[in-house]
Amino acid sequence: MSEEAVVLDDFDARPGSTASLLRTVVGLYVRPLGGWISAAVLVRLAGDLGIPADRARTAIARLKQRGLLLAERADAAGYRLNPAALPMLERGDRRIFDIRTMSEDEPWCLVSYSIPESRRGLRHRLRRGLQWLGAGAVSPALWILPGHLEDEVEELLRDVGVREEAVLFRSDAPSVAGSLADAVRTWWDLDALRGEHERFQAAVVELPSAATDRDAFVAYVRLIDAWRTLPYLDPGLPPSLLPADWPGERSFAVFAELSVALGARARGHVAAVGGRSRRSRMVIDPRRPPDRRRMSTPRRFPAAVYRHGEEPDPRFTLANERTLLAWIRTSLGLIAGGVALEVLGLDLHPQQLRLIASLVLIAAGIATPLLAWLGWIRSERAMRLAALPGSLLAPVVAIAVTVAGILVLVAALL
Template identity: 50%
Template sequence: MPGELRPIVDLEPGPGNPTSLLRTFVGLHLRDLGGWIRVAALLELLATAGVSNSSTRSALSRLKGKGLLLGEKRESIAGYRVDPAAVTELERGDRRIFSYRGQKDDEPWCLVSYSLPEVDRSKRVQLRRALTGLGFGAVTDGLWIAPGHLHAEVEDALAALEVRERATIFITQTPLTAEPFAQAAAQWWELDRLAARHTEFLDRYEQYVPDALRTQNAASPQPPADPREAFVLWLRCVDDWKTIPYVDPGLPASALPPDWPGMRSVELFAQLRRSWAEPARSHVREVAAGK
């Protein structure tokens, strides 16, 4: 609804909790099943990933409250379907999570300048949270910057909060800073924290890729022999990864330190997707069909 920004990917709480895993399952699989799944199949699948039935039911209640799921019976069978109002946000999340885009040094930047009075303090807080969630860096309190390809997403955020008329968007070349641009970027974005997120992902999942395959565009590693294992690995992999592309806007090389781990983790995620996504999808379809 206007005046409220309702992201499908929450930055908090962190990955691995039942609500986050269920949200990840919905984004990965529920639309592929036609948008509906029976409760028994959902409980079975989440149990495979280590989530108890009671925790899954609690998470279902939370996601219903957030407007992601609707309870629906089909032929007297209890189930859940994707709320149609959430489809656009899910599709937007797909693009951000699975189509990582890095900015080139010669591509433009997007700057957002806004001024909101104290009476609109709550919207000001929401806007700052939204800009952070889109990967914008704070130059000053009312001036934010991100790669130019995020222009459409910030337009949507401003419109959703009904503050578009209070903001100005500039599409510009690289700003001229007093210090080297990389030093300025390190102040605008929390690059150390972001690098730690990438490194954590690498440390957790590089073990699944043989050393010989850890090069860009290399062949995919072999998927696990057990489709259930592929399902669990892929679910947890995406759950760990899904917030990283939101806080990492894809800065160009000129804005990053020379030992930046981001592209390594981007390629690792792509390799694991090529290996695990299809067997995981097949397992979900089998369980959902009651086979």
């Protein structure tokens, strides 16, 4: 299938189905991997989601038929994103992650069109597209939606090929016979929209726990898959036009919280799985200029750090190195303190306590550089995956110094 042969649609697959889950994986992760993913990695990620390999391959073949993926062999069999799919994916990013609610003083956008019966196929596609933009139907040929969606309406009209047949208007406040809230209930099916919110909230309750990065990946993909159609259907109308018990605000809050909690760990899992493919790490989207932050060289030491994720801000890397050097200075101080206890020959009794305190400080001083190095590796890798880890070094050193201090104090008192 050629790159321009189809108009791609993001709403065909039912959320939770194999096709929908794989479409979500492709939309989330193939671009960060450089626009190409090996077939083995894609099947492996599908397996993490509980999709058998044979069913995954069938679903991938259907994604190729739909034009989302194009087969391309590099160092292994794989797929690259169809460049024609990028506008759809970028539009999806805006709707899914950049959630907007219409303010009370924001203008409305009205869409009027006249398409003859001989082109009813285009008319059907336009109406369907307006529904997926969250527009309400004032009449069969007049639709209304928040003003901040005007650019997406323009894009839809161009994609369908009916820009010349449509006129867009901006209105501060439509004048209706009754209240605007009553009119909204006739323009939008709020009961159906409420049902979509309740479906999403029920799906969130069923998400698996995120004990590991793999579990976080499964939970995050299922979260996005359950959520991805809702921001299209719900235009984010002002609260004054919605019922008092409207569930939209809770859905938005739950999604935002879980997205932050799971997203970075899910990316870490995909980077660990996809990083095993050299092509997945290094290919750059051909429609974009090369990004220096993604062009890390495999010869940098240690490879266990630099083969993961994206290049972080250099200032963070240098700060991490300064932290490493600070711990090394701490280790020198610990060793010096341990040696000083013995060399100065302090009159402490029993002498064994002084010796033990000295050995504790020296041992802590020896262990600190090693632990600092391991901490540097963990932090550097984590910055490349956008999820900083905790540190065990500080409590270890604190405990060692505390124990040595107690021993010296006891010896001094005795």
